[in-house]
Amino acid sequence: MNRILLLPGDGIGPEVTREARRVLEAAAGRFDLKLEFEEGLIGGAAIDAEGTPLSDAVVETARQCRAVLMGAVGGPKWDALGVDVRPEKGLLRIRKELGLFANLRPARMVPALVGASSLKPEVVAGLDLLVVRELTGGIYFGEPRGRSEVAGRRSACNTMVYDEDEIVRISKVAFESARKRRGEVTHVHKANVLDVSQLWVEVVEEVAKEYSDVTLSHQLVDSMAMLLLRDPQRFDVIVTGNLFGDILSDEAAELTGSLGMLPSASLGEGGVGLYEPVHGSAPDIAGEDKANPLAAILSVAMLFEHSLDAVAAAAAVQDAVAAALAEGHRTGDLVGDTGVTPVGCREMGDIVLAKLSES
Ligand code: IPM
C-alpha cells in the first residue's frame, strides 16, 4: 500500500491538487497501484486552523508516507506576518524535516504551446532543460539571520553558507540526471563575488571527475539569466544553490509558455518525496476555477516516476497532458492572443482524465 499525503495549502492550491489527485487515482488504477490518501494542512490554512504553518503532527504523517503532493502556500491575508510565522515557513520546514535537498524542476516545451511563450518560437522550440536546485541549505536556512538594531538603525541579515558535503550530494544528483539526458551539466554561480560560489566551483569540478562521460561548464548567474532568454535550447541540466535555483526556475518556466506548466519533485536521502507545482498560490484567481492544473498533474507524473517507480504510469500522465494540449484546450494562462476560449481548472482535469482513459 502506498500512502500519499495531500497538502493542498492556500489560494489555487486546493483546486489544482483536487485535479491532480483525480489523475493520480485514475492512473494508479490503470497500472494496478494501490494508494491510500491522508490529508493535512500547510501554510495559511494551517495558520488559521492551528496557529502554525505546519504542525508536528503533519510532519509525522509525512514521514510515514511514500510521497507528499502539495498545492501552494501563501496569500495577502498572511503577508504582514514575520518570516518565521508566514505560510512559506511551513513549506521550508517540511523540506528541511524530510531532508529534501534535491529539487528537480524540468522545463520542457510542449510543441502545442510554442506560441504561448513570450519568446519567439524559434528561440523556445525544442527547449528541454532540468533545473537541479539545492533545497535545504544556502541563504534560505543559513545562520546568523534575523533583524536587529545597529547604532539606532534597523538592520537585517541572512547568511549564504554551504559545506562541501551539501555541494557534493546535489552535484551527484545533477550528474546522474545528465547521464539519463543529453550528458551536459551547467553549474550556475556568482564566483566573481561570492566565496560560497568559489567553493561550489571547486567541489563541482571534483565531483565531475567521477563523471567523465558528462560535460561540465560553469556560468555566472547574471549571464545565465540572460542566456536563458537568448538561447535556452543549449542547456540540459542546470545545477545551482537554493536562491539562484528559485529565481532561474521561474524564468525557465515562463519560457515554456506559463508558470502554470512547471512541475517539481523534491527528493532526499529518506524515502519520502514531495511533489508540487512550481507556481504559487495565485490569490487573484483562487476559487474561481480559472487555475491551470497541469503543473500539479505533471507533478503527479514525477511522483509516479520517483516515488512509485512506475515509469509507465508517469508516461501515461504526460501523454494525456500533451494530448489535451494538442487538441487545443487551454486554461486562461495559456490563451495569450490566440482567441481560444479558455477552459476552467475542473474542465482541464476532466479532459486530461478522458485522454488518460483513451490511451
Ligand atoms: C518555490 C517557492 C518557495 C521557495 C516559497 C513559497 C517559499 O517560491 O518553491 O519556488 O522560495 O522555495
Ligand code: MN
Ligand atoms: Mn519560487
